Amino acid sequence: MSHPTFIERICERFAQGLLHHPRLAIGLLVLSLVGALACMPGLRFDFAPQSIYVGNDRLVADSDAFKQTFGHDEFIVLLLLKAELEPDVLEAPALQWQSDIAAELQQLPDVARVECLATLEAPRAGLRGLRLERMLPETIDDDAALRARGQFETMPLLKGGLLSANSRLAALPIQLNLPSAEIDGMRRAVTDIRDVLARHPAPAGYQTLLSGLPVLRVEIVNDLRLDQWTLIPMAAITYLCVLWFLFRCVSGSILPLIAVGIALSWTFASFAIFGESLNLVSNVLPVLLLIIGVSSSVQIVTCYAEEDHLHPGHRLEAAARAIAHMTPACLLAALTTAIGFASVATARSLILKRFGWQAALGVGFQYFCTLVTLGALFRYFAPPRHSGLHQDRPGPVTRAAAVVGLAVAEHPWRAVLASLLVIAGALYGATRVRINTYNALETFREDHPAVITMKLVEQDLSGLIPLEVSLKAAQPGKFLEPEMFHQVVAATRSAREVPGVLAGQSYADVFREVLSHWPGRRVSETDRELVPEGEAGRRRLQRTRGFAVQVPEVLHYYEYLNEDESQARLRLRIAELGSARTLQLIADLERRLAEQFPPESGIQVTLTGEGYVAAQALTTLIRDLFFSLVTASVVIFSLIAMEFRSIRAGLIAALPNLTPLAITLGYMGFRGYDMNVGNVIVFTVCLGLADDNTIHFLYRFREELRRGHAVPSAIQRAFLGTGKAIVATSLLLLAGLGVLRLSNFVPTQRFAELTCVTILGNLLGVLLLLPAWLRIAWREPQPQSPIGETSETASGLTAGAGSDLGPTVTGASPVPTDASG
Structure with missing residues (x-):
């Protein structure tokens, strides 16, 4: 020895x-x-989902700078009032409830502003020019509601914003006043809003719903925390x-x-x-x-x-x-x-x-x-109790390990061929996998209230996911030039035509609303008539600006233009398309904007917003993590080669370690799963589990070689020691992961499902491919001490003439053969 x-x-x-x-x-x-x-x-x-953006410096810097100028759209909670029966949301009881609930919500410490149909102020022409006038009184009766209904019809900006086209859904945007995007503040604000709604229920025949990015994020965090504290102990x-x-x-x-x-x-x-x-x-x-x-x-x-x-x-x-x-x-x-x-x-x-x-x-x-x-x-x-083949009734795991170990040792090429066929099929399935991730649809089931409400907002209103366009000029006042005004109008219309864009607004829409109510002007006038070219158009834009800056909060002036009018905002809302289709939408939008604002226009165009940042950052994150894990695998193979002082050992370990990764990818392809943030994390389990089991098997194999056993015998003995433990561990883990399938959180369910596939792929790699490669590629060692037999025979193993295959430390005697059956 x-x-x-x-x-x-x-x-x-x-x-x-x-x-x-x-x-x-x-x-x-x-x-x-x-x-x-x-x-x-x-x-x-x-x-909080936005935590994954940190580290994407340019994306985050552009987004933060844009928010500092125009405000935080991700801090808006959307309160919806839905008419369940025949009357719509423009009836007097519905409008009165909107007015009352807006006043209650405005008192909350984390609420900056609440808008609703009942509190709208609209520009009206008077003897002294233009003024803002509340459209409804504080106490709303049927006559006031009827008059307001006619006025709402003349306000195109309301449709899709605060009111659905069929008037059966009204939105009350609640702007939160939070110092940061910390989830604790969002949870506190959303909880306070729910408490107010519980104290002031909607009138009979109406239903209230909550949506918006803060609500979705709070739902995600709550489900994740529930999983951590319940399913993991289970x-x-x-x-x-x-x-x-x-x-x-x-x-x-x-x-x-x-x-x-x-x-x-x-x-x-x-x-x-x-x-x-x-x-x-x-x-x-x-x-x-x-x-x-x-x-x-x-x-x-x-x-x-x-x-x-x-x-x-x-x-x-x-x-x-x-x-x-x-x-x-x-x-x-x-x-x-x-x-x-x-x-x-x-x-x-x-x-x-x-x-x-x-x-x-x-x-x-x-x-x-x-x-x-x-x-x-x-x-x-x-x-x-040690379960060995020498016993009268060896356990099923022991018998399975003996049979598989013998088969691999005697027919390694068959094992390799069978494994490679499985891997080839998996790689074919893997070609169907695409990088694609969603904000909510991959997080909740289709029947989850958050998903149902989000689809309702996308269908009847302007959607939830913001995609922002920043237009920046070199000199102040550029966007008050008539020519630039009409370019922005054209860009906004073109953006609305992009498939997947639900709504688009710019400062031109606000100016049009004011100009069309100016004394002497008509709502039916075109943009060119309202803002003609030359000095007349310039004066009208300046006059409109002068009125808007007096009531900037009512008209949301500074949400569309900065203080010196050198930067403008094109505010878009897009559907929940997934990152793959969103990137296509972004490419189409960038092409249209490049045509509208060529380099010689002097306008710098930058895209940002939750939709843009999420699509770019999540795609980068998934690619980063996936290729980092591949790099980690190479590092691990190199360390294995160094430990065993053999490049051959590192190469032999490589394919079995990558087998569960390939099989899991193939399974995702055949199941139609996308590569998203939740799914790509499964491959960390591939790395940890395959590496662990491979090393234990190689150590046991080397130990048996040091005792003087030939390669086939060492493989069989490693099977009955480490291989048996690997099978038992896999069965154990499969049972535990079955509990995670009980989660209501789709990523947790998917994680459990794909991890089970990973474990099965690991069994194929470590217990078939690894020993088969060892049998083929490992050179027979020189015998160090006489061993009674060179290898166990098929009849000996299956009939019970096996060996007690416990490992020994240095100095222990060779393992005795027990042929008693």
């Missing part, structure tokens, strides 16, 4: 220290757990039940969950201490770390059972051997996985950078805590 290496000696001392000083280790674990639990209340949740309970079914003892069921729980508490406490938060990307970390921790724990517990079977009556020695044997494998798995995730920090998006470091830290805690906790507690609990 070879002499122990430096690493092996360190691992033996580490194991002996844990077993001989358990009280010290347990005391430190308890103290650290108490400290972590004390820090965890400071953990922040930042599930998954842990399911893991406990399945672990107990598999091992039937405390050491195999409860101890792994204790270890994983302590590590999770360390991770979240670290986030709280350093000001990190769980966000839309890192919300998957609890499940990911749970999977990695449970997988490693099952490997260690299985090794403990094998060592105890080899050395009956010497529990401490068996525990020490198991910890010493598993420490280097766990160390390499932790190192490669952590470095792999840390490589994600090279992405441009700040949220991905944080996710990379958060995952690396959590993985390190999981592996270290698993070894320390299990090593300290093993001495107090009996190991699980």
Whole structure:
């Protein structure tokens, strides 16, 4: 036998220290757990969708500058009044309720302004010129409502804005007064609005609905938090039940969950201490770390059972051997996985950078805590019963591992061919996958109230998603020139014609509304008649400006022009199209704007707004994360090659590690799923799980080679040790992920579904493709000590003439053959 290496000696001392000083280790674990639990209340949740934009510097800078000039449209809550029976929303009771509820909402601390049909002021001609006049009195009767109905018909800006075309839906935009887009402020404001509506219900025959970006974001955050606090514990309970079914003892069921729980508490406490938060990307970390921790724990517990079977009556020695044997494998798995995730920090998006470091830290805690906790507690609990082929009734997992291991060892090319056929089919399906993400449609089910309300707003009003166009001139007052005025009118009309654009407004619409009511003017006049070319048109625009700046809040003047009239806003609303179609819409719009404002016009055109930023940033985020994970895989393969001192080992590990990624992509294609933010996170599980299982299998395979076994025999013995644990872990994880399918949150459901596919793909890669490549590409080692047989025969394995395949640490004798059946 070879002499122990430096690493092996360190691992033996580490194991002996844990077993001989358990009280010290347990005391430190308890103290650290108490400290972590004390820090965890400071953990922040930042599930606001806009958090994913941070790091896209140009997009965010343009958006912030635009909002500073023209205001925050994402701070608008839309209160809808819907007529359910025959009367419409222009009846006196409906208008009176709108007036009353607007006054109540205006008193809320987070509300800056509320608009509604009942409080509208319109320009009216008088003896002294133009004045603003409220269209309805404070107390609204049937006569006043009837007069207002006729006036509303002459105000085209209302249609699609505050009033649907059929007058059965009215909108009350509520402008929030929030210092930032923090979700806590939005939740407080939305809750206050709901409380007011509960105290002041709509009249009989009418229904109230809430929509708008703040409402959607609060719904998303609430569902995510509900999942974190309910479904994750339910998954842990399911893991406990399945672990107990598999091992039937405390050491195999409860101890792994204790270890994983302590590590999770360390991770979240670290986030709280350093000001990190769980966000839309890192919300998957609890499940990911749970999977990695449970997988490693099952490997260690299985090794403990094998060592105890080899050395009956010497529990401490068996525990020490198991910890010493598993420490280097766990160390390499932790190192490669952590470095792999840390490589994600090279992405441009700040949220991905944080996710990379958060995952690396959590993985390190999981592996270290698993070894320390299990090593300290093993001495107090009996190991699980070892299930080997020598027993009269070996378990189904053992029998399956024996049969598959034998088949792969004897027919490696068949295994490779079968695996490659599956991968080829998956890659064909993967060609159907496209990068496409939605604001709400991928978050909620079709029958969710938020989706139903959003579609109602898109159908009858002007939609929710803003797409903004900034027009900037070099000199002040440029947009008060008649020629530029008509260019903006033409650009607005052209933008409205783009498929997917629901509404478009500019300062020209506001000016037209004022000019058409000026003494001597008519509503029926065209834009060219209202604003003629030359000095006459210039005077009319200046006069209109003079009136508008006296009542800027009523006419929303500064929402369309800045103070020196050198920058104008083209305000668009688009449908929820998904990022792919939105990018096509943006390209069409940019082409039209380039025709309207060529370089010689002196107008700088910039697109921004929630619709634009989301489509660009989310597409960049998905590509960043996907290719960062591919980079992480390359880093992991390189580290595996360095550890095993063989480029061949790294190359052999590459294809099995990428197999679950390819199969999951193919499944998405055949199911018609897009590559969105929620789905791409699944590939982090591909990375962590495949890397972990590959390393454990390679370590066991190398250990069997060092004992003098030939490659086929080493593969079979690795199957019955590590392979059996991998199968058991996969069954365990599939059961736990089934719980997540109960979520009402579509991304959580999809995550569970795709992760199950990933686990099955990992089984194909690690238990078929990896051993088959080892059988084909690994050179036979020179025998180090005589072994009774070179390889087990088919009849021996299937009939029970197998071996007790427990791992041994340095210095242990070869594993004896048990042919008793």
